[in-house]
Amino acid sequence: MAALDASIINIALPIMRRDFHTHMSTIEWVSLSYILTLAALIVPFSRLSDMFGRRWMYTLGFSVFIVGSFLCGFAPSLLFMFLSRILQAVGAAMLQANSVSIITAATPSHARGKAIGIQASAQGVGLSLGPLIGGALITLVGWRWIFYVNVPVGIVGTILGILMLPQDAKKSLREKFDFLGAVFLAPTLVSLVYILNSGTQANWTSPIVITSFIVLIVGAIAFYVNERRIASPMVDLTLFRSKIFSLGNLTGLLSFAVMYAVMFLAPFFLDNVRRLDALTSGLFLTAIPIGMTIFTPISGAIADKFGPKRPLVIGMLAATLGSGLLAVTTVWYSVLITLLGLLLVGVGMGVFTPPNNSQVMGSVPTNRLGITGGMLNMSRTLGMGLGVTFGGLSYQLFLGAEGVISESRATFSQMIPAFRDSYLIIALIALVVSVLSAMYAGQRKKDMKAPIDSQGMSHVAQK
Known part of the structure; x- marks a missing residue:
């Protein structure tokens, strides 16, 4: 729903x-x-x-x-x-x-x-x-x-x-809610998401954007200081000492940035360069969620049986290949290659996401499952905004490198290399995610074997 x-x-x-x-x-x-x-x-x-x-x-x-x-x-x-x-x-x-x-x-x-x-x-x-x-x-x-x-x-x-x-299991320890942390965190995240979602059209010197940056910086510092000093923080910062938790959230964010950068750029390429109508462009884009839908349960079952490393790496390599094919089809256009590129991006996300989320959720104690799930969803939200902003800004920067002053006046010969280079940068980010995933997937057994005390907190995290 x-x-x-x-x-x-x-x-x-x-x-x-x-x-x-x-x-x-x-x-x-x-x-x-x-x-x-x-x-x-x-x-x-x-x-x-x-x-x-x-x-x-x-x-x-x-x-x-x-x-x-x-x-x-x-x-x-x-x-x-x-x-x-x-x-x-x-x-x-x-x-x-x-x-x-x-x-x-x-x-x-x-x-x-x-x-x-x-x-x-x-x-x-x-x-x-x-x-x-x-x-x-x-x-x-x-x-x-x-x-x-x-x-x-x-x-x-x-x-x-x-x-x-x-x-729900009965709570043996009732902790206090961190109201001050919530007060600091809410405007910090709102400012960050606003900047990301407005990045493709905002005037970076406008009062609202400058104010958002100030709120973001001040709020983040205040939140960090507050979380360090109180006994029951909103976000247990010791969780970030786990490579699985930290890199899992980072790669989750970057993976959604890859997908949404592609989803942002593809309609503009199909409309501005290929002159397709909105319905046809929409049908092209359904290849991404179809790939996700088919492969997410398959990938989760494979990760359960053989471990998360292979699907994590293979998933992002598929997204890398898909983005690379989209770069190719900007120069040598083919309906089949375009559909295959979009499908591979969706397949890559479908293969990558379940083992990544499963690893992160399995690396924390039971009394931190809620906040961990929230962090994963927040990473996804930030990744969506980052992808849209990055996709738009990279295209505009590459247009500028072609000598374009106004986007509305760009010619085919200027738009095509701008789209191509933007897709290549997206492919590079997907490749980086694949490498990072290969690095942290091996930490799984070490983190998950950390003993849990009576309050549900791992001794590794306490250290």
């Missing part, structure tokens, strides 16, 4: 702009308000779920998401829509803060990769069906139904959550 909602909304924005009689720069906040709220709350909710239980937090998230979705569909004004999207994002943050941690807690270690792979596959299905279902709903009954459709699904999810999710 969450992936479907994320992929549906972009299709509806042009129609919503006309209905609300506003500008594109304003209607974009329908999407941006959701993303920023999610960024601000997912880590605090992850910490709360570790402290008070994941089952009811997840179930409550469904209920809040339902109410927010209904109000979005009902919205009589743009301000009402913004507030409803914020409420919807609150529910989504509760869901995302707990999904991977619930699966990890309920699944034996020898089947964890497969279980997380099935969950990732469900996300791929949602991303794949979003444009199709969204287009059908908008055409047949109007854009409001892209929100109303969440209501029956959410009701079923709430009921199943109450009936079927496992009971």
Whole structure:
């Protein structure tokens, strides 16, 4: 439901702009308000779920998401829509803060990769069906139904959550919630996500961008100092001493940056250079989530049986090859090569993500599963924004190297090498992720054998 909602909304924005009689720069906040709220709350909710239980937090998230979705569909004004999207994002943050941690807690270690792979596959299905279902709903009954459709699904999810999710273990140690850490972290993450999501169109000297950078720097320093000095921090910084935790989150971020940079650039190439219509470009792009959907459960099962190193490395090598083929097809265009390149990027993400997430979740004590799942989801969100910003900026920089002053005046002979070089840089990043994955995958046994004390904290982390 969450992936479907994320992929549906972009299709509806042009129609919503006309209905609300506003500008594109304003209607974009329908999407941006959701993303920023999610960024601000997912880590605090992850910490709360570790402290008070994941089952009811997840179930409550469904209920809040339902109410927010209904109000979005009902919205009589743009301000009402913004507030409803914020409420919807609150529910989504509760869901995302707990999904991977619930699966990890309920699944034996020898089947964890497969279980997380099935969950990732469900996300791929949602991303794949979003444009199709969204287009059908908008055409047949109007854009409001892209929100109303969440209501029956959410009701079923709430009921199943109450009936079927496992009971949370009783908490033997009740820790205090780090309110000050939440106060520092929320504006820091909001500023970072805003900068990443506005990077392709923002004026870097504008007051709002400069203010965002200041808030980001000051907030990050204040958060770090606060987390170092208190007994029950929002984010246990000792977790970063584990190579699996640190590099797993970093490579997860970079992998999503690779995919979203490709997803950002591909439509512009197909439209500006190949002159394809929006429907045909959309069909090309479905190759990425289709590749993810098929290979995530397969990769998880392989990682469970043979270890994570091979699928981690092979996954990012596939994404490297896919990005390289997209660079080739900018010069020697072929429908088959273009589809194969996009498919390999999706296959690479499908092969890489389950063992990466499984390794990270398996490297932490049970009382840190919630915050770890939240960090993984936050890495994904930051990677999406970074990919869009990096894809756009790299293309603009390579256009500038071709002597282009205004993007609208670029010729085919100038656009083609700019797209080619951008894809090559993306391929290089995917290759770096593959190398990093090969380095940290070997640490798996060492980290997972760390003894856990009565409070659920590994002695390695305590040191």
